[in-house]
Amino acid sequence: MSLKKILSLKKYPFIQQINGSNVLTPLSQQIKQNIAIEWIKNISRLPSVEIFVTPFNSYTEPIVNTHTNSLKAILDNYSKHYRVWSEGSTQSIGVIQQFVCCNDNHLNSFINTNTNVCLGFALFCQKHESLYWFQKLQGNQYQWFRNLSKFPLKSKFCCELQESDSKWVLNYKTQDMNLQLLSMKYFSNSSVETTLGLTDCHVISCNVYLDNTLLSIISDSYTDKVYKTGKPKKKMKFDTSLAPFKVGFTFRDSVKQNGILKDLAEYLIESLKLFNISILPFTPNKLISIESCDELGIPYTVILDDESIEKGVVGLRNRDTDTEESVHISRFQQTLCLYLNVIHPSSIRNKY
Structure with a gap:
């Protein structure tokens, strides 16, 4: 589905043009909320990982004084959990944190919002388990996004490794869309110590960009069909968990x-x-x-x-x-x- 077709849905619009700007309608806000809830549920089901979730006023709007760096926010808010884990626990811990994305590569210029709210997940794990978790999370996230598609085997979700195989990104690509939905980065050895000041673990950071994900879901869900009578019919085949x-x-x-x-x-x-x-x-x-x-x-x-x-x-x-x-x-x-x-x-x- 093209961006023009998204705007052509006038009876029940998901995006409206107001004073020349494209803004989300309450329908889209609800879908965006559902995306955030289901993503957190999926991450929380990871085996052998203790998950901590920061409290949110809303999954789609930033809380007051939200950090722009998800890992920094996680370390600030959950240093006590990390300390307990690092002192002897063998179970990995994961922290889900809401933050505001300020990276131009991730911001969506099609939707006019004051902030692009993102969800960040950081997994703190033992050094010998880090590559296993990096690969497992890639499969987990790709499968989760693909399962949301109305035609999983023909979905437009695609992934690639970057930066010497230490960064993994998930995109949604059509003729007029190229949206980055999620990025995952693997911090190990010196990079962990230099970037985060940690010396006894490896960290995997995973960020999902909600506005881009919302657009990809709307685009992927749209279906139109013309019957023999010539009457057109439009459907939005949202996954049941995401439907408003x-x-x-x-x-x-x-x-x-x-x-x-x-x-x-x-x-x-x-x-x-x-x-x-x-x-x-x-x-x-x-x-x-x-x-x-x-x-x-x-x-x-x-x-x-x-x-x-x-x-x-x-x-x-x-x-x-x-x-x-x-x-x-x-x-x-x-x-x-x-x-x-x-x-x-x-x-x-x-x-x-």
């Missing part, structure tokens, strides 16, 4: 609205909120169409009609496959929770 809303509710076109249907919709919405599932605001007087749900990138749309009252059945439409299945209200909550990976199948068996 997971579920939308609407009524079938042929149905006549009534109070019972509205109450049923509200009941089902409340049942999903118990699991903190983000739902597109439901307004019966101004219903959203299925096509609009696709443009917003909503993975599942719940469709209510007369059968919902007569038989207790609702339609559940999948964005990616365009298929609709009938789900009984008694199994509605657990079905959607399973599809959205909110709960594990074993918990369903134990509870129901």
Whole structure:
């Protein structure tokens, strides 16, 4: 998807032009927030590493007095953790720190923001394990980004080694985009002592640039298709974990609205909120169409009609496959929770 097509999404824009500047809309801010949360979750699952995360007011806006050097901030905030580790612990430690990127090579000129908020991860490890972790993190990050693509085998994410194999970068490349999403650097021996003042460990620094990552996700998720009737259709195939809303509710076109249907919709919405599932605001007087749900990138749309009252059945439409299945209200909550990976199948068996 080109930058022009991103700006052409007028009905539900992800980027708007205001006074000649391109700014993020609330939809994009939510996706950016989801990217940060999922990236931290992925890093936190590294085996045999104790992870510390600095407190954030927001994952997408910098905290007060944020450092511009992620490693310096990490050492300032977590020197006590490093000291305990260096005094005898054999387990590696990792620290996730928010910082402001001031390097022109990483800033995105397409989006006008006061600061480009980045997330930095530093892994402090024993010297004999450093090369293992450097290679493992490369595979971890490349796989994580590629899995977010709607077509992983045809994704535009690519990586390369730089600076005598001590720096690894992940980019997103299309005809009109060349965005650096992540950089990883390996500090060893004299470089650790000179740069950080540490003498008894090696350090791997990994920084992800959220604005660039957001643009790559929007570009990669866009899909347009023209049917035989000549009617075009646009979809945003966001990964479920990144979608700004997971579920939308609407009524079938042929149905006549009534109070019972509205109450049923509200009941089902409340049942999903118990699991903190983000739902597109439901307004019966101004219903959203299925096509609009696709443009917003909503993975599942719940469709209510007369059968919902007569038989207790609702339609559940999948964005990616365009298929609709009938789900009984008694199994509605657990079905959607399973599809959205909110709960594990074993918990369903134990509870129901």
